[in-house]
Amino acid sequence: MALEPVMTEDGSLTFYVPDLKEHYHSTFGAVQESRHVFIQAGLGSFASQKEVSILEIGFGTGLNAFLSLAETKKNGQRLFYAAVELFPLDESHYSKLNYPEVTGFTEYKELYHKLHSSPWNVPVQITELFCLEKLQADICNWKSDPEKFNLIFFDAFGPDVQPELWKEAIFTELYKTLKPGGILVTYSAKGSVRRAMKSAGFGIEKLPGPKGKREMTRAMK
């Protein structure tokens, strides 16, 4: 997949995928979007919990994993972070990204690289508090254990360019792998996506979106 680096409005870089005519993140700010949707509306819901298990759909640039790891440094929370990704980025791509600098966590630059260079398909203890398991798989036929995760970061490419990833069958699998009381967060607020989530059993909450988007979705089991 050809990728072109693009500067977003908050100074953080993302990639544009010409084949899909789609960016990895919002051009209004990759870091602001990730913080708003995944960290504040997602991980923030579990602030009082000592240990949280997260599943990310689409590891990509590792931005959500990196911000989650940075949270553990602030609050001492222990995270198990699994991420499904079909097309891992190679070093020539991820080494271009400026997330440690833009987020003010320059001291964690090596950890950002470790998130990418660690082996796939095995759990790796990145720090004492952060365990990462990157799974190279197609989410369309990936199966997980029931009731394994507290939180899902659903960060696939948009429903207009990859509609097959936003279907009821996928959300049904994700519903199964969430613990009772678990939540799924995503930047999309599309009606067809919410209906597919509802049919899979989720309760839906509309929240204000990050800059450039009116709404986002938080779905509850």
Ligand SMILES: C[S@@+](CC[C@H](N)C(=O)[O-])C[C@H]1O[C@@H](n2cnc3c(N)ncnc32)[C@H](O)[C@@H]1O
């Ligand atoms: C919108 S990007 C976001 C990625 C990431 N969360 C980030 O912050 O960079 C979507 C990601 O989903 C991955 N992807 C696309 N199709 C997939 C599939 N069928 N199964 C798993 N991952 C897929 C892409 O390679 C890409 O890394």
